[in-house]
Amino acid sequence: MGQDLRSPRGPRCIALVGPFQSGKTTLLEAILARTGAIPRAGSVDAGTSVGDASPEARHHKMSVAMTAATTTFMGDSYTFLDCPGSIEFIHDMRAALPAVDAAIVVCEADEKKLPQLQLILRELEELRIPRFLFLNKIDRANARVRETLATLQPASRVPLVLRQIPIWNGELIEGFVDLALERAFIYREHRASEVIGLEGGNLDREKEARFSMLEKLADHDDALMEQLLEDIPPPRDAVFDDLARELRDGLICPVLLGSALRENGVLRLMKALRHEAPGIAETAKRLGVKEAKEALGYVFKTLHLQHGGKLSLTRVLSGHLDDGATVHAASGETARVSGILAATGANDSKRPVAEAGDTVALGKLDTVKTGDTVATGKAVPKALAKVDPCPPVLAISIAALDRKDDVKLGQALLRLNEEDPSLTMVQNQRTHDTVLWGQGEMHLRVALERLRERFGVNVKSHTPAIGYQETIRKAITQRGRHKKQSGGHGQFGDVVLDIKPLPRGEGFQFAEKVVGGAVPRNYIPAVEEGVVDALVRGPLGFPVIDVAVTLTDGSYHSVDSSDLAFRTAARAGVSEGLPQCAPVLLEPIHTVEIVCPTEATARINAILSARRGQILSFDTRDGWPGWDCVRAMMPEAEIGELIVELRSATAGAGSFTRQFDHMAEVTGRAADHIIASHRDAA
Missing domain, CATH: 2.40.30.10 (Translation factors)
Structure with missing residues (x-):
């Protein structure tokens, strides 16, 4: 079994994933430097890293897109995919994961990042991706590794198995003991670690920690369990085989220590990848x-x-x-x-x-x-994976600064969407605005920077229009007349219209009850068109809904009447009649479902209440220990910047989905303010 598990596995592809600012790009630099792919490690802060090479990434000093880099180690080829840690750019990671052999989850001893870590580990678990956890910034650790592991364990559904323990020098960590290899190493900054004798207190701690590691491996190996019960030291090769097999089968998540910035622990990480990570054959099998x-x-x-x-x-x-x-x-x-x-x-x-x-x-x-x-075959292949973009949570309306760039903007947006399917474009039919939807404030900001820097399109942006509408409360009868004489044929149309409200959600209805040919039948479609024209913008300035209009009477002229004349008369009649029908403003109400860590639920409830939200329910999130799901009804106008507050309250991990539910009346000062703002903007 040992020979098979550690045989050559071809070029490998490894994802570097982890919470925002955990050090993934710095780890990539360290790997490339230690394996000789680059002369020395670059710096994210200095803008000299192989990863984060785009102008947007360097400007913001954060990963905004996945970076791929290939290197060799001990004769094997490795491609590393440095995936963004921010939830706003997580789609790159989700799209890449199906094809990788394994993932290195880079994290640190920071309890605040636990929800983000859980999101990432859940993705890996669902896709059955073998994963190592690299506990980074170990040189800054101020807590014992076992305490840190106990803090991180709730984020993982499989045991976090400590592969290494630190060697302490006072309050500082100066090296580590490899529990599988049974060797001690002292860190050397930007150089290979130095092997030292394993003795004294380090030897005692190693024996205890190694036994704990073997116990977890023995949960899935009866032979190893028997050896432990009988105090028989298991062969080292068998231990490595167990680590490789249980990693491949998703039964454990091995934990290694290091400091990417100082290049500490990097070579041991690479050797763990070489000996224990599966290769292309296992990945192909996993994908069918x-x-x-x-x-x-x-x-x-x-x-x-x-x-x-x-x-x-x-x-x-x-x-x-x-x-x-x-x-x-x-x-x-x-x-x-x-x-x-x-x-x-x-x-x-x-x-x-x-x-x-x-x-x-x-x-x-x-x-x-x-x-x-x-x-390359003749047959169309079966799709190996389906990666649906996360639902969008924030939108801006955009337009080219120069009207002659409109076509160029459309083409650039299509390319942006190809690169990042979590960006979506919607054309607002009422306002004719192009609305760009994304995963958050930074996501949209980077999209506009790419439009400018890479595609040469300068755009202006503003908050999208809210879908306000209006309706009426009172029924009236109104005459509409259009008469014009200017030499030759004139224009004449005369209609009598009953205008009345309909129940909410009924939309628009038109009917005619003309008797005696007061309005010839061939002009009735034009009357309906005129009514529809008038409902596009009501007395409050918004589209009118839930209204029934019935043509009951009118008159015509055998020479001067026409479709245009009756359309104009109907439009005039409705426009003059609506202000007398007690118009009322309506705003769209959405059902919002928020997922958040339990400790943030109280803050989320307060945010919803402050935004005129009506909380419907909150419960534990199914299958997500330590998470809640909050459902509420919220006005569309209050959802716009909701994600900004939500992310702030949940350390960047919370999100929401929404769906239109109904239109509701807005009255009093709130309605006056909306109507006045709309008129000023117009």
Whole structure:
């Protein structure tokens, strides 16, 4: 069994994931530096890192998109995917995870980041991705590692198994003991750790911690359990085999220690990946890929370069992919590969072919999208994964600063959406605004920066219009006349209209009860059109709904009457009649469902109440220990900036979904303020 589990596994793809600002990009720099891919580690703060190479990432000093970088270690090839930690950019991680062999979850001893850690671990657990936890910034630790692990354990549904214990020098950690290898190491900044003798107190602590690790492994290994009960030291190879098997099967999450900034613990992490992380064969099996000669790949990221065209970052899961090959996508589209590039961070080098396990960028797959499965066979492949974007939570209305850039803006938005499907565009039919929806304030800000910097489109933005409407409370009868004489044929139309309110949600109804041919039947459709014209903007300034209009009488002229004349008369009649019908303002009310850590629920309830929310219920979130679900009714006008307060109250982990429910009356000073603001804006 040992030989099989530790045999060569081909090029591997590893995701670096973890809460915001946990040190993922810094760890990537340390890995690339220690494996010789770059001369020395860059810095996020200085803007010299391989990851976060985009202008937006460097400006904000945070990951705003996934970065891929390839290196070699002890003869094996590794591609690391540095995924953003902010929940606003989490879609990049979710799209990439199906194709990776394993994930390194980078975190620190910070209880405030526990909800974010739980979100990430849950994604990995659902997809059955093997995962290591790298406890970063260990040089700043002020708590015992076991205490930290006890704090972090509720975020994971499988045991966090400590692989290393720290060596303390007073209040500082100066090295570690590897419990599987049974060796002690002293950290050397930016250099390989130094092996020291395992003795004294460190030896006693190692024996206790190693036994605890073996106990957890023995929960899934009867032979190891018997050896522990009989005080028989298990063979070291068997321990490594158990670690590899239980990691692969998702039974444990091994925990390693280190400091990415000082490059401490990086080589031990790489060796754990080399010996214990599964390879492409296991990943293909997990995804249900059958061995075949045809190349099969999964596209996990789309990029549009200013001068290089479209690139599709792809993990080749089986077969042999040549440059120039024609591929079929699971969506039914067909495309031809025009260039295969090796992913090496900010720079990409061309290569003639990609083999199973390789992570590459494929050029000019214009019809292929993020999440597509592609294959070179004759048959259309089955989709290997389905990644639905998170529901949008914040919107802005945008328009090109220069009207001649309208077409350019439309094209840029389509490309942005290809790169990041969690951005969505909606055309507001009433205001004719383009509304850009995203995952939060920073997400939308970065999108506007990309439009300007990469696509050369300057835009102006404002808060989207709220879907206010109006209705009436009183019924009246109103005459509408249109008479105009200016030489030759004139214009004449005369109608009598009954205008009355309808129950909420009934919309608009038109009927006619004309007798004696007072209004010829061929003009009645024009009358209805005129009524509809008038309801577009009522006396309060908003569309009118839940109104019934009945044509009861009128008159016509055999020469001067026309469709236009009757349409104009009907519009005039309704416009003159509505102010007499006791118009009332209506605002849209949505059902909002918020998920948040339990300790934040009281704050969320207070936020909802302050925003005119009516709390309907709150309960524990099903299957999520330590989380609650709060349901409420809220006016659309109060939801706009809700996500900003929600994220602030939940350390960036909370989110919500919403759905329109009904229209409700707004009266008094609130209605006066809305109507006045609308008139000023108009």
